[in-house]
Structures are given as C-alpha cells and as structure tokens.
Amino acid sequence: MKNYDLITPEGTKDLLFDESFIRREIENSIHKIFRSRGYCEFITPGLEFYDVFNHNTSYFPQENLYKLSDSKGRLIVIRPDSTIPIARAVATRLKDATLPLRIYYNQQVYRTEPALKGRSDEILQTGIELIGSQSKTADLEVISTAASALKACGSEFSLEIGNIAIFKELVSRLDVSDSKKELIRQLIETKNFPALNDLLDAIGTSSVTTALKKLPALFGGEEVFEKAKKVMPDKKISRILDELSDIYSNISQICGYDCNITVDLGLVNKTNYYTGLVIKGYLAGHGDEVLSGGRYDKLISEFGYDIPAIGFAVNVDAAAKVNAKNTENLHPRCADAIVFGTPGRETQALIVAERMRNDGEIVENALFDDINAVREYAKEKKISKIIIVGEEDGSTEAVR
Amino acid sequence: MNKPLRIALTKGRLEKDTVGLFEKLGYDCTSVHEKGRKLILPVPDGNLEVVLAKANDVITYVEHGVCDLGVVGKDTIMEMNGKFFELIDLGFGKCKFALAAKKGCDFYSGFGVKTIATKYPNVARTFFESKGMDVEIVKIEGSVELAPLLELSDGIVDIVETGTTLKENGLEVVEDICSISARFIVNTVSLKMRHEEIEELVKRIKECL
Numbered sequence: 001m002k003n004y005d006l007i008t009p010e011g012t013k014d015l016l017f018d019e020s021f022i023r024r025e026i027e028n029s030i031h032k033i034f035r036s037r038g039y040c041e042f043i044t045p046g047l048e049f050y051d052v053f054n055h056n057t058s059y060f061p062q063e064n065l066y067k068l069s070d071s072k073g074r075l076i077v078i079r080p081d082s083t084i085p086i087a088r089a090v091a092t093r094l095k096d097a098t099l100p101l102r103i104y105y106n107q108q109v110y111r112t113e114p115a116l117k118g119r120s121d122e123i124l125q126t127g128i129e130l131i132g133s134q135s136k137t138a139d140l141e142v143i144s145t146a147a148s149a150l151k152a153c154g155s156e157f158s159l160e161i162g163n164i165a166i167f168k169e170l171v172s173r174l175d176v177s178d179s180k181k182e183l184i185r186q187l188i189e190t191k192n193f194p195a196l197n198d199l200l201d202a203i204g205t206s207s208v209t210t211a212l213k214k215l216p217a218l219f220g221g222e223e224v225f226e227k228a229k230k231v232m233p234d235k236k237i238s239r240i241l242d243e244l245s246d247i248y249s250n251i252s253q254i255c256g257y258d259c260n261i262t263v264d265l266g267l268v269n270k271t272n273y274y275t276g277l278v279i280k281g282y283l284a285g286h287g288d289e290v291l292s293g294g295r296y297d298k299l300i301s302e303f304g305y306d307i308p309a310i311g312f313a314v315n316v317d318a319a320a321k322v323n324a325k326n327t328e329n330l331h332p333r334c335a336d337a338i339v340f341g342t343p344g345r346e347t348q349a350l351i352v353a354e355r356m357r358n359d360g361e362i363v364e365n366a367l368f369d370d371i372n373a374v375r376e377y378a379k380e381k382k383i384s385k386i387i388i389v390g391e392e393d394g395s396t397e398a399v400r
Numbered sequence: 401m402n403k404p405l406r407i408a409l410t411k412g413r414l415e416k417d418t419v420g421l422f423e424k425l426g427y428d429c430t431s432v433h434e435k436g437r438k439l440i441l442p443v444p445d446g447n448l449e450v451v452l453a454k455a456n457d458v459i460t461y462v463e464h465g466v467c468d469l470g471v472v473g474k475d476t477i478m479e480m481n482g483k484f485f486e487l488i489d490l491g492f493g494k495c496k497f498a499l500a501a502k503k504g505c506d507f508y509s510g511f512g513v514k515t516i517a518t519k520y521p522n523v524a525r526t527f528f529e530s531k532g533m534d535v536e537i538v539k540i541e542g543s544v545e546l547a548p549l550l551e552l553s554d555g556i557v558d559i560v561e562t563g564t565t566l567k568e569n570g571l572e573v574v575e576d577i578c579s580i581s582a583r584f585i586v587n588t589v590s591l592k593m594r595h596e597e598i599e600e601l602v603k604r605i606k607e608c609l
Contacts, residue, residue, distance in 0.1 A: 117460070194489035282592055
C-alpha cells in the first residue's frame with residue numbers, strides 16, 4: 001500500500017514564515033477596518049450538518065462539498081461557506097437581538113475543486129454581514145467597507161457593483177421555460193453575445209429581449225447608466241437602475257474618485273442566493289475575483305427568520321498571493337539579539353533575555369555550547385547583536 | 401505604454417486563421433511567422449503578445465489570468481468548461497459535433513445500454529443526458545472511428561468536418577449535436593481591469609469579420 005505521509009492532500013498547502021506573515025498582515029489590516037465600523041467577530045464550527053447547506057442545492061452543489069458522517073451516522077459537511085452558518089446562527093440564537101447586527105468572520109472554507117487545475121480546496125475567507133437593514137445607507141456602508149478592504153490588500157484594485165434584480169425582472173417577463181431562463185442567465189454571465197442573440201431572436205423581438213441582449217455589454221464607468229436607461233423597457237426596472245446609479249455616485253463621493261469603482265449590469269451569478277445589489281472586487285495580477293458579495297434578503301428566512309442582509313467575503317489567500325508577488329521587502333521581523341550564557345551562566349542568560357524582551361526587543365536564547373557556533377548562527381539568521389553573559393555580565397558584540 | 405495584452409492561440413489551423421485576421425487588422429505578425437521554437441512572441445504595433453498553446457491549455461491560461469485573451473474552438477470550450485467571457489464567434493474553424501454509427505444500423509433500436517467512444521466524454525455525456533439516455537462512455541485518444549469498426553462501441557461522438565473519414569470507414573452521421581467554430585475568449589478580471597484596450601481590439605475584430 002502506498003503511504004501518503006510526506007505530502008499534503010491536493011488543493012492544500014503549508015504556508016511557511018513569509019507566506020503566513022504576509023497573509024496575517026492582510027488579515028489584520030482588514031479586521032482593523034471591520035472593527036472600526038463596529039463589526040464583531042463570529043466563529044462558526046468547521047463541521048456542519050449537511051442539511052444546513054441542503055435548503056437550496058443550487059448554492060452549493062453536493063459534488064463540491066467535503067462530506068463525512070458523525071458518530072450517529074448523520075451526514076456532515078466541512079464548512080464550504082461562512083454566510084449560511086451565520087444565517088443559521090442568527091435565525092436561531094440571535095432572534096431577539098437588537099438589529100442591525102454587524103458581524104465579521106475570518107475562517108477557512110472547503111470546497112472540492114477539479115484536480116490538476118491549480119486551485120485550492122481550502123481558502124481563508126474574511127468578510128462581513130450587515131443583518132437587519134434594507135436601507136441604502138446599509139448598502140453604502142458595505143460597499144465602502146469593501147473598497148477599504150480591497151485597498152488594504154495593497155495592490156491596484158477595482159471594485160464593481162451591479163444589481164441582479166434588473167436581470168430577474170427582465171427575465172420574469174419572458175414567457176419561456178425555467179431551463180431557457182437559466183440558459184439566458186449563463187449566456188449573460190459569460191458575456192456570450194453570439195449565442196445570447198441567437199437564443200433571444202428565436203424567442204421574439206420585444207423591448208425585454210432587446211434589453212437582455214444589451215445587458216452583458218453594459219459595464220464600465222458612469223456612462224453605463226446613460227446607455228442602460230435607453231433600453232430599460234418600463235418604469236419598474238428603470239427605478240432599480242436609478243437606485244443603482246444613485247448608489248454609484250454616492251459611493252464615488254465616499255471613497256474618492258481615485259477608488260476605481262465600476263458597474264456591470266451583466267453580473268448575474270448565483271441568482272438564487274443574491275436578491276439585489278451585487279459586489280465584486282478584483283486585484284491586478286489575480287485572474288479571478290478576490291472579493292464577492294451582495295444583498296441576500298431571502299437567505300435567513302430559509303432558517304425561519306425573515307430579515308434582510310448584505311455582506312461580502314474576501315479571498316485572503318488570493319490577496320496574499322498577489323501581495324507576495326508585488327512586495328519584496330515584507331518579511332517577518334527577525335530577532336534583534338541573541339543571548340548566550342557561558343558555561344554555568346545559562347540561567348542568568350535566560351533572565352537577561354527576558355528583561356530585554358520586556359523592553360520590546362525580539363530576543364532569542366542561544367542553544368549552543370560554543371560561542372563560535374552562536375556567531376555563525378547569528379550571521380546566518382541575520383541577527384545583528386550577540387549578548388554574552390559571562391564573568392562581566394552582558395558584554396555585547398555586533399555581528400558582521 | 402502599458403504592458404502588452406497577452407493572447408493565447410490554439411496551435412495549428414486556428415493560429416494561422418487568427419494571424420491572418422491580425423494581419424487584416426494591420427498588425428505586423430512577422431515574429432509569429434518566424435517563430436522557430438519560441439512560444440511567446442511579440443506583436444509590437446498591436447501592443448500584443450502571442451502565446452502558442454494546445455487548445456485545452458489556452459483555456460487554462462486564460463482562466464488563471466496569465467493570458468488576458470484566447471482563441472480556442474467551441475469544441476474545447478464545451479468539453480473543458482471554465483470561467484471566462486466568450487465574447488466573439490470568430491466564424492472560422494467551422495465544423496460540428498455529431499453522433500455517428502456504422503452505416504445502415506439503427507442506432508436507437510433495442511433496449512441494451514449503448515457504448516459510445518469519444519475524445520469528448522463531457523460533450524457525449526451532456527448530449528445523452530439531455531435525451532435521458534443512459535450510455536457507457538469510453539474515452540479514446542486517437543482515431544475514434546476505429547472503436548465501432550473493432551466493435552468496442554455502438555457509436556462515436558466526434559468532430560465532423562466534411563464527413564470523408566466517416567464515409568471511408570463505413571460510418572455515417574446519425575444525428576448532429578451542434579455546430580462549432582473558433583471563439584475569442586477573455587479572462588473575467590482582464591476585461592474589467594483593461595476594459596478600454598480590450599474593447600478597442602474587440603471592436604476592430606468585429607468590424608473585420
């Protein structure tokens with residue numbers, strides 16, 4: 001039998017020193033942003049009952065979940081997402097809590113990815129959920145927090161907003177089967193103009209099909225709203241567009257115009273999960289989105305508590321990877337000094353080292369018997385100072 | 401000038417057709433013609449960088465964003481799937497997916513589960529799933545036409561261009577599955593981060609088709 005005792009499973013990896021340092025730095029700066037807006041951390045279990053994720057299987061298809069069974073034979077999944085467990089906890093344990101709730105989380109999620117595609121099965125996500133408000137201010141708070149979180153990732157970024165309700169309204173006016181509607185959604189999501197045009201032409205020509213054909217092309221800056229306005233077939237849909245346009249100009253004011261904020265009316269992913277506003281964030285140098293979120297006003301009601309919510313998640317691993325490529329001098333701080341006790345003075349050396357640490361220095365204890373070995377080690381590890389605790393207590397030598 | 405847009409081309413016929421298209425747009429593609437063994441080739445006046453790859457790899461590179469753009473057949477897209485924008489049907493590289501079987505045999509008759517040989521197991525599975533038919537799929541790497549002749553399978557799902565190979569081996573098309581042509585694909589982040597450059601290129605290509 002083959003032994004797999006020297007490697008990690010596919011889709012996982014060890015993060016050593018620099019890599020974990022960079023990731024932790026990003027986590028910390030994003031959490032500072034969350035906390036400064038009054039968000040409090042939430043930790044959900046790594047294991048959940050499969051049923052929690054089985055309400056609507058289109059959110060997380062069962063083939064993408066890590067599954068096992070508990071000691072009673074019940075089906076368990078390893079957390080593939082944090083929002084749904086938070087929705088579960090809010091609907092049960094926080095039913096009487098004062099609203100709105102401001103929650104942030106920072107935990108790994110696990111999904112099986114196709115083999116040999118270069119993707120991770122284990123992703124560290126950090127994000128927020130603002131629960132219990134449907135107001136525009138709530139939308140603006142979450143979008144501006146997303147912009148700040150992206151900024152904290154330290155690379156060129158772009159934040160994009162859209163509103164899935166425009167697509168939902170349009171498609172609801174077509175008299176076609178659900179599977180056709182799903183096909184239209186897929187073609188808009190992939191901006192597959194040729195196939196979308198063919199499909200909609202076959203359905204017929206109306207103001208609705210014209211608008212649907214245009215939808216995937218309606219992305220970019222402010223000019224998009226002008227163009228979109230011309231193709232919206234009726235007042236109800238125009239109103240959604242106006243709200244989005246309003247949010248767009250407000251958010252540009254809040255974040256400053258140097259924050260690259262764009263709009264895409266063709267953002268129609270996960271339509272069952274999101275109900276309105278959707279947010280995506282990109283970093284230059286990463287081929288997929290690093291931030292994703294939106295309004296999900298119906299999700300928590302699936303657990304029996306009908307309240308609106310909005311949130312987003314950042315793929316911290318992706319942000320760290322981009323950061324590691326861009327920054328060369330971001331390393332964990334190495335020790336300032338190493339303390340060596342001559343034979344018989346080892347305990348004293350430990351005391352000296354402790355005193356220095358209390359003054360804020362990073363100090364290692366030398367674990368060698370021979371001062372030359374200490375010198376060599378210090379040179380190798382770039383430690384600039386050796387403290388020798390001997391006859392005359394605490395002579396210092398610099399390492400060259 | 402920005403760093404060039406990187407475009408992955410499927411080696412072979414699609415590469416030649418795409419280079420022809422670029423030349424019609426007025427780009428100097430000398431470096432691609434005189435590539436030797438090089439795999440990354442600059443097209444300076446278009447501010448493009450051409451990467452030559454196998455069809456499946458074009459999708460992989462574009463998905464990961466290491467290439468911004470790609471030219472690949474719809475056949476590969478259907479088999480591989482993946483996350484990218486499929487912006488233009490370039491119109492060249494035309495052929496079709498079809499189900500073929502031995503000439504004269506009634507493929508759909510009988511109650512036995514059919515065996516299908518194919519290089520495109522996902523395409524074959526989706527096709528038969530849409531018919532609600534259970535089939536056994538065998539993946540073949542080379543000339544798929546052999547499988548029914550050697551009686552490994554009842555039929556094949558494969559790309560058909562002229563039908564000559566089928567005819568010469570005593571096979572015929574039972575049913576067309578869908579038509580295929582070359583597609584211009586774009587990484588989802590590149591389209592947003594380099595919107596203007598890509599839109600300009602897309603506009604010029606569309607005008608030329």
